[in-house]
Amino acid sequence: xKIAILGSGGREHAIxxxxxxxxxxxxxxxxxxxxxxxxxxxxxxxxISNFKDIAKFIEEYKIDLVIVGPEQPLVDGxxxxxxxxxxxxxxxxxxxxxxxxSKIFTKKICEKYxxxxxxxxxxxxxxxxxxxxxxVNMPIVVKADGLAAGKGVYICGNTESAKNAVNExxxxxxxxxxxxxxxxxxxxxxxxxxxxxxxxxxxxxxTAQDHKRVGEGxxxxxxxxxxxxxxxxxxxxxxxxKIIENIVKPTFAAIKEMGETYKGFLYVGLMIKNNNxxxxxxxxxxxxxxxxxILPLLKSxxxxxxxxxxxxxxxxxSIKWDNKNSICVVLCSNGYPGTYKKNVEIDNLDKIxxxxxxxxxxxxxxxNKKVCSIGGRVLNFVTISDDLKKAREIVNKSxxxxxxxxxxxxxxxxxxxxxx
Numbered sequence: 001x002k003i004a005i006l007g008s009g010g011r012e013h014a015i016x017x018x019x020x021x022x023x024x025x026x027x028x029x030x031x032x033x034x035x036x037x038x039x040x041x042x043x044x045x046x047x048i049s050n051f052k053d054i055a056k057f058i059e060e061y062k063i064d065l066v067i068v069g070p071e072q073p074l075v076d077g078x079x080x081x082x083x084x085x086x087x088x089x090x091x092x093x094x095x096x097x098x099x100x101x102s103k104i105f106t107k108k109i110c111e112k113y114x115x116x117x118x119x120x121x122x123x124x125x126x127x128x129x130x131x132x133x134x135x136v137n138m139p140i141v142v143k144a145d146g147l148a149a150g151k152g153v154y155i156c157g158n159t160e161s162a163k164n165a166v167n168e169x170x171x172x173x174x175x176x177x178x179x180x181x182x183x184x185x186x187x188x189x190x191x192x193x194x195x196x197x198x199x200x201x202x203x204x205x206x207t208a209q210d211h212k213r214v215g216e217g218x219x220x221x222x223x224x225x226x227x228x229x230x231x232x233x234x235x236x237x238x239x240x241x242k243i244i245e246n247i248v249k250p251t252f253a254a255i256k257e258m259g260e261t262y263k264g265f266l267y268v269g270l271m272i273k274n275n276n277x278x279x280x281x282x283x284x285x286x287x288x289x290x291x292x293x294i295l296p297l298l299k300s301x302x303x304x305x306x307x308x309x310x311x312x313x314x315x316x317x318s319i320k321w322d323n324k325n326s327i328c329v330v331l332c333s334n335g336y337p338g339t340y341k342k343n344v345e346i347d348n349l350d351k352i353x354x355x356x357x358x359x360x361x362x363x364x365x366x367x368n369k370k371v372c373s374i375g376g377r378v379l380n381f382v383t384i385s386d387d388l389k390k391a392r393e394i395v396n397k398s399x400x401x402x403x404x405x406x407x408x409x410x411x412x413x414x415x416x417x418x419x420x
Contacts, residue, residue, distance in 0.1 A: 036361025
């Protein structure tokens with residue numbers, strides 16, 4: 001089979017790497033890819049927001065399957081566009097992708113289907129939002145409605161900071177905004193729960209815990225994700241059942257009532273309190289960096305699972321996992337999530353000789369035959385072990401051996417379970 005993966009981050013490198021191990025694959029393309037995918041697939045320098053160019057390439061090269069990695073093209077309707085041309089594509093369609101594209105859309109589903117979530121209010125202007133903020137207890141959460149690369153969420157400890165957050169959103173910090181979402185701050189511990197769906201049935205696709213804050217101890221600004229471990233230390237049989245019955249099933253029922261089917265990954269972002277799950281958000285694709293820590297644990301043929309979703313026979317598949325722990329630590333450019341230098345050479349990658357460490361590229365590009373950083377999140381270091389603490393030690397040691405002076409990383413990924 002000829003397969004094309006859309007995207008250029010660490011998630012896409014992990015997907016390309018896992019797909020490449022299937023005996024069904026004879027040619028892989030990554031659009032546009034990065035310096036890491038270049039070693040496994042043929043990188044194609046196309047803009048994934050230009051659906052016509054993507055379709056033209058797919059038809060010209062007779063691609064059998066397209067796998068969409070990032071959220072933006074899904075929310076913009078690339079699945080509908082390609083499907084209408086008879087191209088087999090893995091991912092939810094535009095209407096179903098509103099689960100991520102609009103936080104307010106998701107909140108209204110929660111309200112209608114009694115899905116446990118934080119209490120919330122939706123406001124169309126800053127005046128009404130400011131009045132509401134005068135009446136609520138702090139801390140409070142202020143969210144931009146649309147996509148914001150994981151950064152459009154403010155956890156505010158006082159009224160003044162909450163009002164500033166509202167103002168920034170309405171002034172267009174995360175794109176044009178006609179509405180803002182304000183919700184209560186849920187106390188608890190976060191968990192990422194993944195589901196694979198073929199439109200008829202769904203199966204759990206492991207769990208993880210992401211670390212969004214830039215600083216150790218979960219302090220500082222929100223990022224796209226500084227690291228993750230899998231499986232989550234919170235998951236148990238009782239909680240698993242509650243998530244499926246109270247959150248996942250009602251959500252798919254809502255999608256069905258819309259007259260839609262959901263094919264692809266569903267990321268269920270949760271807050272766990274007293275072994276009870278509360279929905280924080282949905283993503284309509286694999287998380288990043290959760291994907292990088294989950295996929296190395298998968299023992300089943302990843303391509304077979306994806307094809308079964310496209311062909312609506314996921315129920316015929318069993319998903320098998322390595323009964324170990326995985327940890328992913330993200331090496332970032334100095335200054336991230338603010339301003340940072342680009343096109344900086346990473347010249348010691350060949351010095352990472354530890355075979356227990358997988359290195360997925362994220363914000364990298366080959367420039368004059370040299371690997372250079374072009375993004376805020378640059379490399380993902382992943383290790384699998386029976387012991388999570390040992391895995392973290394191995395990963396951190398590998399990052400130190402790189403000795404890249406232009407970057408930094410969190411040394412405490414997994415601290416809530418390792419150091420408790």
